[in-house]
Amino acid sequence: MDYISTRGSAPALDFEGATLAGLASDGGLYVPREWPRFSKDEIAGMAGLSYAELAARVMAPFVGQSLTYERLLELTTEAYGRFAHKAVTPLKQLDEQQWVLELFHGPTLAFKDVALQLLGLFFEEFLSRSDRNLTIVGATSGDTGSAAIDAVAGRAKVDIFMLHPHGRVSDVQRRQMTTVLAPNVHNIAIDGSFDDAQAMVKRMFNDTAMTDRFAIGAVNSINWARLMAQVVYYFAAALQLGAPEREVAFSVPTGNFGDVFAGYVAAQMGLPVAKLVVATNVNDILHRALSSGDYSQGTVTPTAAPSMDIQVSSNFERLLFDLGGRDGAAMAEQMKGFEATKAMQLSNAQREGAAALFQSARADQDEMAETIRWAWENCGELIDPHTACGLFAARTAGIDAKTPVVTLATAHPAKFPEAVERSTGHRPSLPARVGDLFDREEKCTKLAGEYDAVAEFVAGLAAPKV
Ligand SMILES: Cc1ncc(COP(=O)(O)O)c(C=O)c1O
Numbered sequence: 532m533d534y535i536s537t538r539g540s541a542p543a544l545d546f547e548g549a550t551l552a553g554l555a556s557d558g559g560l561y562v563p564r565e566w567p568r569f570s571k572d573e574i575a576g577m578a579g580l581s582y583a584e585l586a587a588r589v590m591a592p593f594v595g596q597s598l599t600y601e602r603l604l605e606l607t608t609e610a611y612g613r614f615a616h617k618a619v620t621p622l623k624q625l626d627e628q629q630w631v632l633e634l635f636h637g638p639t640l641a642f643k644d645v646a647l648q649l650l651g652l653f654f655e656e657f658l659s660r661s662d663r664n665l666t667i668v669g670a671t672s673g674d675t676g677s678a679a680i681d682a683v684a685g686r687a688k689v690d691i692f693m694l695h696p697h698g699r700v701s702d703v704q705r706r707q708m709t710t711v712l713a714p715n716v717h718n719i720a721i722d723g724s725f726d727d728a729q730a731m732v733k734r735m736f737n738d739t740a741m742t743d744r745f746a747i748g749a750v751n752s753i754n755w756a757r758l759m760a761q762v763v764y765y766f767a768a769a770l771q772l773g774a775p776e777r778e779v780a781f782s783v784p785t786g787n788f789g790d791v792f793a794g795y796v797a798a799q800m801g802l803p804v805a806k807l808v809v810a811t812n813v814n815d816i817l818h819r820a821l822s823s824g825d826y827s828q829g830t831v832t833p834t835a836a837p838s839m840d841i842q843v844s845s846n847f848e849r850l851l852f853d854l855g856g857r858d859g860a861a862m863a864e865q866m867k868g869f870e871a872t873k874a875m876q877l878s879n880a881q882r883e884g885a886a887a888l889f890q891s892a893r894a895d896q897d898e899m900a901e902t903i904r905w906a907w908e909n910c911g912e913l914i915d916p917h918t919a920c921g922l923f924a925a926r927t928a929g930i931d932a933k934t935p936v937v938t939l940a941t942a943h944p945a946k947f948p949e950a951v952e953r954s955t956g957h958r959p960s961l962p963a964r965v966g967d968l969f970d971r972e973e974k975c976t977k978l979a980g981e982y983d984a985v986a987e988f989v990a991g992l993a994a995p996k997v
């Protein structure tokens with residue numbers, strides 16, 4: 532399997548190359564040249580596998596020759612061995628139609644661990660084959676940061692620089708990043724929003740003053756390996772609910788469009804996905820794009836679901852590329868227009884293609900709060916505000932009553948205790964595995980939201996390429 536850029540002019544790479552490269556050199560995102568497809572019998576044959584085995588089975592076609600199947604299985608076994616639940620991503624029933632897929636049993640309590648625990652191992656494996664050092668530069672609205680830091684802290688040949696928007700992540704999220712004192716971990720709080728941070732990260736990949744000296748790498752969903760690992764839990768959930776014989780719908784709390792794009796990939800691979808419901812908070816660029824074709828960047832409004840306070844959804848480009856006939860030159864033009872004007876209109880092909888599988892909904896603060904209360908009072912479940920956006924959308928999506936709807940529970944409620952307590956009167960406590968988070972020392976550098984300041988900081992501390 533090789534990987535091509537959504538903007539058409541970067542060289543194609545194998546899985547190892549795409550994992551280490553992160554962003555393509557033409558500014559695009561890597562996608563597999565074609566979608567591997569499983570037959571119905573092959574999908575049926577996955578029922579009953581352990582999570583680690585299922586992960587290796589689903590990912591093997593994407594990994595290709597970069598790892599043997601046996602080595603891939605060793606890595607998935609190691610990564611998912613660190614999860615606190617035996618099922619890794621357990622599925623819970625809320626009522627006749629609604630289910631939640633708990634993706635927060637990893638070390639940092641959010642769905643990001645599912646991919647990042649594995650990505651940390653891929654980096655170690657691939658870097659051990661050369662004398663290259665990797666400088667990871669990432670942006671986080673709260674969860675990617677801690678999961679990536681946990682995955683690479685203390686690892687040889689890797690430095691990580693993680694940008695978060697100052698004052699716009701929860702206390703638990705911030706401390707999960709800033710209390711990791713390993714010498715290869717560098718937290719940066721910037722003035723601005725997650726979108727500003729993500730734009731700086733993408734700029735650094737194309738800044739030759741940086742790329743000539745450092746091998747810049749990505750842990751955000753810019754990195755194809757992130758999305759690949761997220762495809763697996765769609766298979767895990769659907770198999771438990773009767774796939775391949777029965778269709779399943781998913782409702783996905785969405786910001787950067789990575790998690791729900793993984794659902795799209797699962798559908799391309801043959802999983803019977805009835806619908807993908809894209810759930811946003813009031814930062815609703817994706818809801819507007821999918822419901823009216825208007826992908827225009829609004830200003831970011833801080834909400835109780837801060838990890839979804841995003842108005843430029845990086846992975847939407849991957850979907851538009853696929854739906855627009857995989858025309859890299861046209862995609863590059865479309866994205867150039869968006870970058871210049873902060874607005875773009877979807878083509879008819881893109882709108883119609885998206886409508887076949889996706890629908891969308893937007894939850895405001897009251898709807899989120901009310902959904903947290905509903906889940907507690909009716910099902911005895913404490914859910915976090917991001918999951919609440921998803922569940923709100925799932926319950927209002929009008930999916931045929933015979934089709935189970937699975938909401939992805941993307942974060943542990945204890946990451947957002949104030950919002951959960953306001954709605955339910957119950958304050959969720961942190962699981963023992965995150966330990967004495969509030970007693971630990973913090974280390975973080977505050978920088979102005981200016982690219983040059985960030986680049987200078989990274990250049991002062993990162994190890995050169997070789
Ligand atoms: C808890 C939580 N839920 C949902 C999302 C949205 O996921 P995505 O950015 O993949 O759309 C994020 C951030 O990515 C998150 O941290």
Ligand SMILES: N[C@@H](CCOP(=O)(O)O)C(=O)O
Nearest residue numbers: 671672673674675751752838
């Ligand atoms: N919500 C994310 C934002 C970054 O998204 P990513 O999936 O591209 O890493 C976060 O928590 O940081």
